[in-house]
Amino acid sequence: VAAIVAAATCARAADTLKPPKAYVIGEVDVTDPATYKTYAEKTSPIVAKFGGIYIARGGQTVPVEGTGPAGRIVVIEFPSLAAAKAFEASAEYLKVAPIRQRSGRWSFFIVEGTAP
Numbered sequence: 001v002a003a004i005v006a007a008a009t010c011a012r013a014a015d016t017l018k019p020p021k022a023y024v025i026g027e028v029d030v031t032d033p034a035t036y037k038t039y040a041e042k043t044s045p046i047v048a049k050f051g052g053i054y055i056a057r058g059g060q061t062v063p064v065e066g067t068g069p070a071g072r073i074v075v076i077e078f079p080s081l082a083a084a085k086a087f088e089a090s091a092e093y094l095k096v097a098p099i100r101q102r103s104g105r106w107s108f109f110i111v112e113g114t115a116p
Helices: 003-018 033-049 080-087 090-104
Strands: 022-030 055-058 072-078 104-112
Touching: 003 072, 022 033, 022 080, 033 055, 033 090, 072 080, 080 090, 080 104, 090 104
Parallel strands: none
Antiparallel strands: 022 072, 022 104, 055 072
């Protein structure tokens, strides 16, 4: 019994040491769909390399209060704020970011989630 309690205590302690997840959130107004498609194809493997997963990528947006976004919403989850910042600053991403910039208007930011 003592071993089980010790193992459970260690597992909880490990969870409290994990950093909160972080989210890259963007409002996307695509004006050149063909160029945007190229950007999306090139970006997905870079997102994955930094541990990111797409949570939302252009699905239906329903305004609840105020004015809804003008374009698509993109949400990418990363394992930590450091991982999200590393993705944004990586040479691989900086190489493809100009493709996105040519394909529309954008607003992106990173939000740190709550602690586990």
